[in-house]
Amino acid sequence: MIELNYSNMMEEVIGANGMAVNMLEGMRGRVSGLHGQFSERTLKEFAFLDLPGKDTSEIRRIAQEVRNDSDAFLVLGIGGSALGPRAILEALSPLHNLKQGPKIFIYDNVDPGTMRHILSVVDLKRTTVNVISKSGSTAETAASFMVLWDRMKTIHGNNASKRFIATTDPVSGALRKLATEEGIRTLPVDPLIGGRYSVLTPVGLLLAEVAGIESQDLLSGADQVNNACSDEDLWKNPVYLFSILLYLMATEEKRGINVMIPYADSLKYLSEWFCQLWAESLGKNGSGMTPYPSVGTTDQHSQLQLWMEGPEDKVITFIRVNDYGKDITIPRVFEKYESMSYLSGHGLSALIKAEQESTELALAKKGKPNMTISIPAIDAYHIGQLFMFFEIATAFTGLLLNINPFNQPGVEEGKKYTYGMMGRKGFEDRKQEVEAARKKKTRWKV
Ligand code: PA5
Numbered sequence: 001m002i003e004l005n006y007s008n009m010m011e012e013v014i015g016a017n018g019m020a021v022n023m024l025e026g027m028r029g030r031v032s033g034l035h036g037q038f039s040e041r042t043l044k045e046f047a048f049l050d051l052p053g054k055d056t057s058e059i060r061r062i063a064q065e066v067r068n069d070s071d072a073f074l075v076l077g078i079g080g081s082a083l084g085p086r087a088i089l090e091a092l093s094p095l096h097n098l099k100q101g102p103k104i105f106i107y108d109n110v111d112p113g114t115m116r117h118i119l120s121v122v123d124l125k126r127t128t129v130n131v132i133s134k135s136g137s138t139a140e141t142a143a144s145f146m147v148l149w150d151r152m153k154t155i156h157g158n159n160a161s162k163r164f165i166a167t168t169d170p171v172s173g174a175l176r177k178l179a180t181e182e183g184i185r186t187l188p189v190d191p192l193i194g195g196r197y198s199v200l201t202p203v204g205l206l207l208a209e210v211a212g213i214e215s216q217d218l219l220s221g222a223d224q225v226n227n228a229c230s231d232e233d234l235w236k237n238p239v240y241l242f243s244i245l246l247y248l249m250a251t252e253e254k255r256g257i258n259v260m261i262p263y264a265d266s267l268k269y270l271s272e273w274f275c276q277l278w279a280e281s282l283g284k285n286g287s288g289m290t291p292y293p294s295v296g297t298t299d300q301h302s303q304l305q306l307w308m309e310g311p312e313d314k315v316i317t318f319i320r321v322n323d324y325g326k327d328i329t330i331p332r333v334f335e336k337y338e339s340m341s342y343l344s345g346h347g348l349s350a351l352i353k354a355e356q357e358s359t360e361l362a363l364a365k366k367g368k369p370n371m372t373i374s375i376p377a378i379d380a381y382h383i384g385q386l387f388m389f390f391e392i393a394t395a396f397t398g399l400l401l402n403i404n405p406f407n408q409p410g411v412e413e414g415k416k417y418t419y420g421m422m423g424r425k426g427f428e429d430r431k432q433e434v435e436a437a438r439k440k441k442t443r444w445k446v
Contacts, residue, residue, distance in 0.1 A: 001228055002385050004238035006371040008364040009245050009315070017312065017367040019248060027244050028234060034399050035232045035240070038392075045406040047192035048391055051200040052223035052384075056215045059202050062165060062185060063209030066102060072122040073210050075106045076144045077132030077203070079276065079411075080195025081167075082108035084204040084387075085132075087273040088218070091383050093211045094266045102128070104211060110140045115147065124155050130165045132203055134189045136173025139418050145175075167202045194406045196277045197395075199387050213380050221384025229392060239389055242317075242371070243397040249315045249369060250289045251401075258289050259307065262319035263296040263356040266378055271295065271319075274390050281394045281405040288401070297355045304359065308366055316363060316370035319386075320356050323377045324349040 011018035038046060066073055075085055086106050089096060097103040105118050129148050133141040152160040166179040170188035179186045187202035198204070200222055205215040229239040250256040258278065260271045275291035282288040294303060296318070307314055327347035334340045343351065356372075363370045373389070375382040398405025420430025 001224065002238070002376075002382065002389060003374045004242055004371060005374065006241055006245055008360060008370045008372075009249075014364050014367050014369060017253070017369055019245060019369070023248055023252070024234065024241075024244060027248070030400065031234045031240055031244065032232055034396060037399065038396070039230065043406070044192050045194060045197075046395070047190055048194075048197040048200070048395075049226060051193070052219040052226060052388070054201075054219070056205060056209075056219070059187060059205050059215060060209050062187065063206055066128045066165075066210050070102045070126055070128040072127040073102045073104045073207070074118065074122065074127055074129045074148070075104070075132060075207060076108075076129060076141050076148065077106075077167075078108040078138060078140045079280075080198050081132040081134065081138075081141065081203055082106055083196070083269070083273040083276050084199025085207040087199065087270040087387075088204050088208050088213065088383065089211055090269040091266045091378060092208070092213045092380055096211060100212065102210060104207065106207075107144055108140070110143055115144065119151070124151055124163070128163055128165065130167060130206060131175065132167040133173070133175050134169055134191075134193075134195055134198065134203075136168045136175030136177075139415065139422065142174075165206070167206065194408075196280055197391050197406070199273065200384070208380070215380075217380035218384035218387070221381040221386075222388035223384075224381075225385045225388040225392070229389070239392045240396060242373075242389075243393045243400060245369075245371065246289060246315060247397050247400045255313055255315050255369065256289045257292055257314040259292045259294050259303075259314055259316045260319070261294040261296045261299060261316060262321075263352055264319070264321050264324070264378060265295060265298075267319060267321075268293070268295045270383070270386060277390060277394050280408050280411065281398050282401060282403065283410070284401075284403040284407075287403055289397075296359065297352060300355065300359055307363065307368060314368070316368065318356055318360060318370065318372040320353070320372050320374040321378055322374055324352070325377065 007013045009019050011020045037043065038049070041049070075082065089104055089106070103122070105122065107114060107118060129152070131141060131145045149160065152163050156163060161182045161184045164184045165187065166175050166184050167187045167189060168175040168179070169191050170176070176186070187206060189198055189201050189203060193201055200219060205218065208215045208218060229237050231237045234240045234244060246258055260274050262268070262271055271293040275293045278289065278291040307316060327349045330343045330346050330348065332344040335344070360370055360372060375386065395405050416427055417430050417434055420427035421434055
Protein backbone atom coordinates (compact mmCIF):
# COMPACT_ATOMS: atom_id res chain seq x y z
CA MET A 1 0.00 0.00 0.00
CA ILE A 2 1.16 3.52 -0.66
CA GLU A 3 1.98 5.50 2.45
CA LEU A 4 1.68 9.21 3.18
CA ASN A 5 4.23 10.68 5.54
CA TYR A 6 3.17 14.22 6.42
CA SER A 7 5.51 14.84 9.37
CA ASN A 8 7.21 17.69 7.51
CA MET A 9 3.88 19.45 7.15
CA MET A 10 3.41 19.70 10.91
CA GLU A 11 4.28 22.60 13.20
CA GLU A 12 5.70 20.17 15.71
CA VAL A 13 8.36 19.11 13.18
CA ILE A 14 9.10 22.14 11.01
CA GLY A 15 8.06 24.99 13.28
CA ALA A 16 5.87 28.00 12.60
CA ASN A 17 5.28 27.30 8.89
CA GLY A 18 3.81 23.91 9.76
CA MET A 19 0.24 22.92 10.44
CA ALA A 20 -1.09 22.83 13.97
CA VAL A 21 -2.92 19.69 15.03
CA ASN A 22 -5.96 21.71 16.06
CA MET A 23 -6.24 23.15 12.52
CA LEU A 24 -6.67 19.63 11.21
CA GLU A 25 -8.96 18.71 14.08
CA GLY A 26 -11.06 21.70 13.15
CA MET A 27 -11.79 20.09 9.78
CA ARG A 28 -13.48 17.01 11.26
CA GLY A 29 -17.01 18.26 10.67
CA ARG A 30 -16.41 19.09 7.02
CA VAL A 31 -14.58 15.84 6.46
CA SER A 32 -17.51 13.84 7.86
CA GLY A 33 -19.94 15.68 5.61
CA LEU A 34 -17.85 15.11 2.51
CA HIS A 35 -17.12 11.54 3.51
CA GLY A 36 -20.87 10.93 3.57
CA GLN A 37 -21.16 12.40 0.08
CA PHE A 38 -18.47 10.08 -1.23
CA SER A 39 -19.79 6.93 0.39
CA GLU A 40 -23.35 7.66 -0.67
CA ARG A 41 -22.22 8.70 -4.15
CA THR A 42 -24.33 11.85 -3.93
CA LEU A 43 -22.82 13.24 -7.14
CA LYS A 44 -23.20 11.24 -10.33
CA GLU A 45 -19.59 12.09 -11.25
CA PHE A 46 -18.39 9.94 -8.33
CA ALA A 47 -18.79 7.13 -10.90
CA PHE A 48 -14.99 7.09 -11.25
CA LEU A 49 -14.83 5.44 -7.82
CA ASP A 50 -16.56 2.37 -9.21
CA LEU A 51 -14.22 1.83 -12.15
CA PRO A 52 -12.13 -0.87 -10.42
CA GLY A 53 -15.07 -3.29 -10.61
CA LYS A 54 -15.59 -2.94 -14.36
CA ASP A 55 -15.16 -5.81 -16.79
CA THR A 56 -12.14 -5.39 -19.08
CA SER A 57 -12.64 -8.39 -21.36
CA GLU A 58 -13.61 -6.33 -24.43
CA ILE A 59 -10.59 -4.06 -23.93
CA ARG A 60 -8.33 -7.09 -23.73
CA ARG A 61 -9.91 -8.68 -26.78
CA ILE A 62 -9.41 -5.57 -28.92
CA ALA A 63 -5.87 -5.11 -27.61
CA GLN A 64 -5.06 -8.65 -28.69
CA GLU A 65 -6.32 -7.88 -32.20
CA VAL A 66 -4.04 -4.85 -32.29
CA ARG A 67 -1.08 -6.86 -31.08
CA ASN A 68 -1.75 -9.49 -33.75
CA ASP A 69 -2.08 -7.23 -36.75
CA SER A 70 -0.19 -4.00 -36.01
CA ASP A 71 3.39 -2.84 -35.81
CA ALA A 72 2.32 0.60 -34.59
CA PHE A 73 -0.47 1.86 -32.36
CA LEU A 74 -1.23 5.55 -32.70
CA VAL A 75 -3.35 7.28 -30.06
CA LEU A 76 -5.10 10.53 -31.03
CA GLY A 77 -6.54 12.53 -28.14
CA ILE A 78 -5.82 15.52 -25.95
CA GLY A 79 -6.08 16.56 -22.28
CA GLY A 80 -7.57 13.77 -20.24
CA SER A 81 -7.71 11.64 -23.37
CA ALA A 82 -3.92 11.68 -23.76
CA LEU A 83 -2.23 12.40 -20.43
CA GLY A 84 -3.49 9.26 -18.69
CA PRO A 85 -2.44 6.90 -21.51
CA ARG A 86 0.95 8.62 -21.64
CA ALA A 87 1.42 8.35 -17.87
CA ILE A 88 0.73 4.61 -18.06
CA LEU A 89 3.06 4.06 -21.00
CA GLU A 90 5.99 6.01 -19.58
CA ALA A 91 5.64 4.60 -16.05
CA LEU A 92 5.17 0.97 -16.94
CA SER A 93 6.88 0.49 -20.28
CA PRO A 94 9.67 3.07 -20.45
CA LEU A 95 11.56 3.26 -23.74
CA HIS A 96 8.77 1.07 -25.09
CA ASN A 97 9.42 1.67 -28.77
CA LEU A 98 13.08 0.72 -28.50
CA LYS A 99 12.27 -2.50 -26.73
CA GLN A 100 9.04 -3.97 -28.05
CA GLY A 101 6.09 -3.71 -30.40
CA PRO A 102 3.65 -2.62 -31.39
CA LYS A 103 5.40 0.73 -31.24
CA ILE A 104 3.17 3.27 -29.51
CA PHE A 105 2.74 6.94 -30.41
CA ILE A 106 0.52 9.49 -28.69
CA TYR A 107 -0.34 12.50 -30.79
CA ASP A 108 -2.11 15.15 -28.72
CA ASN A 109 -0.94 18.56 -29.82
CA VAL A 110 -1.84 19.53 -33.38
CA ASP A 111 1.74 20.34 -34.22
CA PRO A 112 2.25 19.56 -37.92
CA GLY A 113 5.91 18.79 -37.24
CA THR A 114 5.06 16.01 -34.81
CA MET A 115 2.47 14.57 -37.21
CA ARG A 116 5.05 14.61 -40.02
CA HIS A 117 7.61 12.83 -37.82
CA ILE A 118 5.14 10.15 -36.78
CA LEU A 119 3.97 9.58 -40.34
CA SER A 120 7.57 9.30 -41.46
CA VAL A 121 8.28 6.38 -39.12
CA VAL A 122 5.05 4.35 -39.10
CA ASP A 123 3.83 2.04 -41.83
CA LEU A 124 0.14 2.84 -42.10
CA LYS A 125 -0.45 -0.55 -43.68
CA ARG A 126 0.25 -2.06 -40.25
CA THR A 127 -0.87 0.74 -37.93
CA THR A 128 -3.95 0.86 -35.71
CA VAL A 129 -5.25 4.30 -34.78
CA ASN A 130 -7.08 4.75 -31.50
CA VAL A 131 -9.02 8.00 -31.63
CA ILE A 132 -10.04 9.01 -28.13
CA SER A 133 -12.56 11.77 -27.55
CA LYS A 134 -15.28 11.53 -24.97
CA SER A 135 -17.24 14.41 -26.45
CA GLY A 136 -16.36 13.33 -29.96
CA SER A 137 -15.90 16.88 -31.15
CA THR A 138 -12.64 18.30 -29.75
CA ALA A 139 -11.01 20.23 -32.60
CA GLU A 140 -7.47 18.89 -32.16
CA THR A 141 -8.57 15.26 -32.07
CA ALA A 142 -11.07 15.74 -34.90
CA ALA A 143 -8.35 17.27 -37.08
CA SER A 144 -5.79 14.54 -36.48
CA PHE A 145 -8.47 11.86 -36.98
CA MET A 146 -9.41 13.43 -40.31
CA VAL A 147 -5.78 13.43 -41.45
CA LEU A 148 -5.34 9.78 -40.51
CA TRP A 149 -8.68 8.73 -41.97
CA ASP A 150 -7.84 10.27 -45.31
CA ARG A 151 -4.42 8.58 -45.42
CA MET A 152 -5.80 5.23 -44.34
CA LYS A 153 -8.51 5.46 -47.01
CA THR A 154 -5.86 5.97 -49.67
CA ILE A 155 -4.01 2.88 -48.50
CA HIS A 156 -6.79 0.54 -47.35
CA GLY A 157 -9.80 1.76 -49.37
CA ASN A 158 -13.02 0.36 -47.96
CA ASN A 159 -11.11 -1.54 -45.29
CA ALA A 160 -9.77 1.66 -43.72
CA SER A 161 -12.26 1.51 -40.85
CA LYS A 162 -10.64 -1.74 -39.67
CA ARG A 163 -7.50 0.23 -38.83
CA PHE A 164 -9.36 2.43 -36.29
CA ILE A 165 -10.75 2.09 -32.79
CA ALA A 166 -12.89 4.92 -31.40
CA THR A 167 -12.99 5.42 -27.64
CA THR A 168 -15.91 7.72 -26.96
CA ASP A 169 -19.29 8.29 -25.33
CA PRO A 170 -21.49 5.19 -25.68
CA VAL A 171 -24.38 7.07 -27.23
CA SER A 172 -23.82 10.69 -28.16
CA GLY A 173 -21.33 12.80 -30.08
CA ALA A 174 -20.10 12.99 -33.65
CA LEU A 175 -17.41 10.36 -33.16
CA ARG A 176 -19.91 7.79 -31.89
CA LYS A 177 -22.23 8.48 -34.84
CA LEU A 178 -19.45 8.36 -37.38
CA ALA A 179 -17.97 5.16 -35.90
CA THR A 180 -21.36 3.46 -36.16
CA GLU A 181 -21.82 4.61 -39.75
CA GLU A 182 -18.33 3.60 -40.84
CA GLY A 183 -18.20 0.33 -38.91
CA ILE A 184 -15.29 1.40 -36.68
CA ARG A 185 -14.66 -0.70 -33.55
CA THR A 186 -15.58 1.23 -30.41
CA LEU A 187 -14.96 1.24 -26.69
CA PRO A 188 -17.24 3.26 -24.42
CA VAL A 189 -16.31 5.98 -21.93
CA ASP A 190 -18.96 6.30 -19.24
CA PRO A 191 -20.60 9.73 -19.80
CA LEU A 192 -20.40 10.36 -16.06
CA ILE A 193 -16.62 10.17 -16.02
CA GLY A 194 -14.81 13.37 -16.94
CA GLY A 195 -11.80 13.24 -19.27
CA ARG A 196 -9.22 13.78 -16.56
CA TYR A 197 -10.77 11.08 -14.36
CA SER A 198 -10.82 8.59 -17.23
CA VAL A 199 -7.40 6.96 -17.10
CA LEU A 200 -8.86 3.76 -15.63
CA THR A 201 -11.46 3.45 -18.42
CA PRO A 202 -10.73 2.21 -21.96
CA VAL A 203 -9.02 5.60 -22.44
CA GLY A 204 -5.95 4.35 -20.55
CA LEU A 205 -6.58 0.64 -20.33
CA LEU A 206 -6.55 -0.15 -24.05
CA LEU A 207 -3.09 1.35 -24.43
CA ALA A 208 -2.00 -0.53 -21.31
CA GLU A 209 -3.06 -3.87 -22.75
CA VAL A 210 -1.54 -3.09 -26.16
CA ALA A 211 1.73 -2.33 -24.37
CA GLY A 212 1.56 -5.62 -22.48
CA ILE A 213 0.50 -4.09 -19.15
CA GLU A 214 -2.24 -5.91 -17.23
CA SER A 215 -5.20 -3.55 -16.96
CA GLN A 216 -6.54 -5.71 -14.18
CA ASP A 217 -3.49 -4.91 -12.03
CA LEU A 218 -4.08 -1.17 -12.48
CA LEU A 219 -7.69 -1.65 -11.41
CA SER A 220 -6.80 -3.87 -8.44
CA GLY A 221 -4.42 -1.21 -7.13
CA ALA A 222 -7.09 1.44 -7.53
CA ASP A 223 -9.58 -0.75 -5.73
CA GLN A 224 -7.19 -1.23 -2.85
CA VAL A 225 -6.90 2.55 -2.40
CA ASN A 226 -10.67 2.87 -2.52
CA ASN A 227 -10.97 0.44 0.36
CA ALA A 228 -8.01 1.68 2.36
CA CYS A 229 -9.08 5.29 2.06
CA SER A 230 -12.68 4.87 3.06
CA ASP A 231 -12.19 5.67 6.75
CA GLU A 232 -14.18 8.67 7.91
CA ASP A 233 -11.56 9.42 10.56
CA LEU A 234 -9.27 11.92 8.87
CA TRP A 235 -6.27 10.82 10.94
CA LYS A 236 -6.58 7.34 9.45
CA ASN A 237 -7.30 8.36 5.88
CA PRO A 238 -4.23 9.32 3.81
CA VAL A 239 -6.26 10.76 0.92
CA TYR A 240 -8.27 13.06 3.18
CA LEU A 241 -5.12 14.15 5.00
CA PHE A 242 -3.33 14.92 1.74
CA SER A 243 -6.29 17.01 0.56
CA ILE A 244 -6.87 18.83 3.84
CA LEU A 245 -3.22 19.68 4.29
CA LEU A 246 -2.95 21.17 0.80
CA TYR A 247 -6.29 22.90 1.18
CA LEU A 248 -5.39 24.49 4.53
CA MET A 249 -1.93 25.46 3.33
CA ALA A 250 -3.49 27.20 0.31
CA THR A 251 -6.40 28.89 2.03
CA GLU A 252 -4.90 29.71 5.46
CA GLU A 253 -1.19 30.06 4.74
CA LYS A 254 -1.18 31.38 1.14
CA ARG A 255 0.82 28.37 0.00
CA GLY A 256 -1.14 27.67 -3.16
CA ILE A 257 1.64 26.22 -5.34
CA ASN A 258 1.79 22.44 -5.19
CA VAL A 259 4.99 20.91 -6.48
CA MET A 260 4.75 17.23 -7.40
CA ILE A 261 8.17 15.63 -7.51
CA PRO A 262 8.45 11.91 -8.08
CA TYR A 263 11.95 10.49 -7.77
CA ALA A 264 11.79 8.41 -10.94
CA ASP A 265 12.05 9.44 -14.58
CA SER A 266 9.26 7.06 -15.47
CA LEU A 267 6.86 8.96 -13.20
CA LYS A 268 7.48 12.29 -14.87
CA TYR A 269 4.32 11.94 -16.94
CA LEU A 270 2.33 10.79 -13.96
CA SER A 271 3.24 14.11 -12.45
CA GLU A 272 2.02 15.85 -15.66
CA TRP A 273 -1.20 13.85 -15.47
CA PHE A 274 -1.67 14.92 -11.84
CA CYS A 275 -1.08 18.55 -12.78
CA GLN A 276 -3.87 18.54 -15.35
CA LEU A 277 -6.21 16.81 -12.91
CA TRP A 278 -5.43 19.28 -10.14
CA ALA A 279 -5.43 22.43 -12.30
CA GLU A 280 -8.48 21.79 -14.44
CA SER A 281 -10.53 20.43 -11.56
CA LEU A 282 -9.74 23.07 -8.96
CA GLY A 283 -9.17 26.31 -10.84
CA LYS A 284 -12.62 27.88 -10.70
CA ASN A 285 -14.51 30.89 -9.36
CA GLY A 286 -11.29 32.56 -8.25
CA SER A 287 -10.22 29.48 -6.22
CA GLY A 288 -7.72 26.81 -6.98
CA MET A 289 -4.21 25.70 -6.38
CA THR A 290 -1.36 25.76 -8.88
CA PRO A 291 0.27 22.42 -9.60
CA TYR A 292 3.86 22.34 -10.66
CA PRO A 293 5.30 19.23 -12.33
CA SER A 294 8.80 18.25 -11.44
CA VAL A 295 11.13 15.25 -11.27
CA GLY A 296 13.89 14.30 -8.86
CA THR A 297 16.79 14.33 -8.72
CA THR A 298 16.88 16.39 -11.93
CA ASP A 299 15.07 19.42 -10.52
CA GLN A 300 17.32 19.60 -7.48
CA HIS A 301 19.71 21.11 -10.00
CA SER A 302 17.09 23.36 -11.51
CA GLN A 303 14.25 24.35 -9.14
CA LEU A 304 15.34 23.51 -5.61
CA GLN A 305 17.09 26.82 -4.97
CA LEU A 306 13.76 28.58 -5.53
CA TRP A 307 11.92 26.22 -3.21
CA MET A 308 14.54 26.65 -0.49
CA GLU A 309 14.95 30.40 -0.55
CA GLY A 310 12.24 31.81 -2.78
CA PRO A 311 8.77 33.03 -1.82
CA GLU A 312 6.86 31.21 0.92
CA ASP A 313 4.14 30.01 -1.42
CA LYS A 314 4.76 26.32 -2.05
CA VAL A 315 4.13 22.88 -0.67
CA ILE A 316 6.28 20.09 -2.05
CA THR A 317 4.98 16.54 -2.45
CA PHE A 318 7.63 13.90 -3.01
CA ILE A 319 6.89 10.50 -4.48
CA ARG A 320 9.40 8.04 -3.12
CA VAL A 321 9.98 4.60 -4.63
CA ASN A 322 11.05 1.93 -2.14
CA ASP A 323 12.24 -0.65 -4.63
CA TYR A 324 13.56 0.34 -8.07
CA GLY A 325 13.93 -3.27 -9.17
CA LYS A 326 17.22 -4.76 -10.36
CA ASP A 327 19.84 -2.31 -9.17
CA ILE A 328 23.06 -1.11 -10.79
CA THR A 329 26.07 -0.93 -8.52
CA ILE A 330 28.47 1.97 -8.89
CA PRO A 331 31.78 0.24 -9.66
CA ARG A 332 35.09 0.59 -7.85
CA VAL A 333 36.90 2.84 -10.28
CA PHE A 334 38.78 6.14 -9.88
CA GLU A 335 39.72 5.07 -6.35
CA LYS A 336 42.29 7.79 -5.76
CA TYR A 337 39.63 10.51 -6.28
CA GLU A 338 37.84 10.76 -2.93
CA SER A 339 35.19 13.04 -4.46
CA MET A 340 34.10 10.05 -6.55
CA SER A 341 35.28 6.90 -4.82
CA TYR A 342 32.90 7.29 -1.85
CA LEU A 343 30.11 6.35 -4.27
CA SER A 344 31.71 3.00 -5.16
CA GLY A 345 29.87 -0.07 -4.02
CA HIS A 346 26.51 1.68 -3.57
CA GLY A 347 23.56 1.01 -5.83
CA LEU A 348 22.22 3.84 -8.00
CA SER A 349 18.97 3.31 -6.10
CA ALA A 350 20.72 4.07 -2.80
CA LEU A 351 21.91 7.37 -4.28
CA ILE A 352 18.53 8.47 -5.64
CA LYS A 353 16.83 7.54 -2.35
CA ALA A 354 19.47 9.38 -0.34
CA GLU A 355 18.97 12.45 -2.52
CA GLN A 356 15.22 12.34 -1.98
CA GLU A 357 15.56 12.02 1.77
CA SER A 358 18.21 14.72 1.98
CA THR A 359 16.09 17.15 -0.02
CA GLU A 360 13.12 16.47 2.21
CA LEU A 361 15.22 17.14 5.27
CA ALA A 362 16.89 20.25 3.87
CA LEU A 363 13.47 21.73 3.08
CA ALA A 364 12.08 20.77 6.49
CA LYS A 365 15.06 22.34 8.22
CA LYS A 366 14.29 25.61 6.47
CA GLY A 367 10.67 25.30 7.55
CA LYS A 368 9.36 24.51 4.07
CA PRO A 369 6.28 22.27 4.26
CA ASN A 370 6.62 19.01 2.36
CA MET A 371 5.21 15.52 2.44
CA THR A 372 6.11 12.17 0.95
CA ILE A 373 4.02 9.53 -0.71
CA SER A 374 5.95 6.25 -0.78
CA ILE A 375 5.17 3.44 -3.16
CA PRO A 376 6.70 -0.01 -2.78
CA ALA A 377 7.57 -0.31 -6.49
CA ILE A 378 6.74 1.07 -9.93
CA ASP A 379 4.33 -1.56 -11.21
CA ALA A 380 0.79 -1.56 -12.54
CA TYR A 381 -0.72 -2.26 -9.13
CA HIS A 382 0.93 0.72 -7.44
CA ILE A 383 0.45 3.05 -10.39
CA GLY A 384 -3.25 2.16 -10.20
CA GLN A 385 -3.11 3.11 -6.53
CA LEU A 386 -1.60 6.50 -7.33
CA PHE A 387 -4.23 7.21 -9.98
CA MET A 388 -7.08 6.53 -7.59
CA PHE A 389 -5.36 8.31 -4.69
CA PHE A 390 -4.99 11.53 -6.66
CA GLU A 391 -8.43 11.33 -8.24
CA ILE A 392 -10.15 11.02 -4.87
CA ALA A 393 -7.90 13.71 -3.42
CA THR A 394 -8.75 16.09 -6.28
CA ALA A 395 -12.50 15.56 -6.05
CA PHE A 396 -12.34 15.89 -2.26
CA THR A 397 -10.29 19.09 -2.42
CA GLY A 398 -12.67 20.56 -4.99
CA LEU A 399 -15.57 20.00 -2.65
CA LEU A 400 -13.59 21.53 0.22
CA LEU A 401 -13.13 24.58 -2.00
CA ASN A 402 -16.86 24.61 -2.72
CA ILE A 403 -16.33 24.31 -6.45
CA ASN A 404 -17.38 21.67 -8.96
CA PRO A 405 -14.25 19.57 -9.56
CA PHE A 406 -15.78 17.80 -12.54
CA ASN A 407 -16.42 20.56 -15.08
CA GLN A 408 -14.10 22.86 -17.05
CA PRO A 409 -16.07 25.91 -18.22
CA GLY A 410 -12.90 27.94 -18.82
CA VAL A 411 -11.57 25.38 -21.28
CA GLU A 412 -14.87 25.28 -23.16
CA GLU A 413 -14.70 29.05 -23.64
CA GLY A 414 -11.40 28.87 -25.54
CA LYS A 415 -12.70 26.01 -27.67
CA LYS A 416 -15.57 28.21 -28.90
CA TYR A 417 -13.19 30.89 -30.22
CA THR A 418 -11.24 28.20 -32.08
CA TYR A 419 -14.46 26.90 -33.63
CA GLY A 420 -15.27 30.43 -34.76
CA MET A 421 -11.83 31.02 -36.25
CA MET A 422 -11.89 27.72 -38.07
CA GLY A 423 -15.28 28.51 -39.61
CA ARG A 424 -17.58 26.23 -37.64
CA LYS A 425 -21.26 26.99 -38.17
CA GLY A 426 -22.99 28.64 -35.23
CA PHE A 427 -19.80 30.26 -33.93
CA GLU A 428 -19.67 33.27 -36.32
CA ASP A 429 -20.00 35.75 -33.44
CA ARG A 430 -16.90 34.24 -31.82
CA LYS A 431 -14.97 34.86 -35.03
CA GLN A 432 -16.04 38.51 -35.00
CA GLU A 433 -14.89 38.81 -31.40
CA VAL A 434 -11.46 37.47 -32.32
CA GLU A 435 -11.19 39.93 -35.19
CA ALA A 436 -12.16 42.84 -32.96
CA ALA A 437 -9.60 41.73 -30.39
CA ARG A 438 -6.90 41.62 -33.08
CA LYS A 439 -7.50 45.30 -33.83
CA LYS A 440 -6.83 46.18 -30.20
CA LYS A 441 -3.52 44.39 -30.42
CA THR A 442 -1.93 46.63 -33.03
CA ARG A 443 -0.68 49.44 -30.80
CA TRP A 444 1.23 47.70 -28.06
CA LYS A 445 3.88 45.86 -29.97
CA VAL A 446 7.47 46.54 -30.91
O1 PA5 B 1 -10.41 16.59 -18.56
C1 PA5 B 1 -11.10 16.98 -19.47
O2 PA5 B 1 -12.33 16.90 -19.44
C2 PA5 B 1 -10.47 17.56 -20.71
O3 PA5 B 1 -9.10 17.69 -20.55
C3 PA5 B 1 -10.76 16.66 -21.90
O4 PA5 B 1 -10.23 15.39 -21.66
C4 PA5 B 1 -10.16 17.25 -23.19
O5 PA5 B 1 -10.65 18.55 -23.41
C5 PA5 B 1 -10.51 16.37 -24.38
O6 PA5 B 1 -11.89 16.18 -24.46
P1 PA5 B 1 -12.51 15.01 -25.30
O7 PA5 B 1 -12.08 13.70 -24.73
O8 PA5 B 1 -13.97 15.20 -25.21
O9 PA5 B 1 -12.00 15.17 -26.71
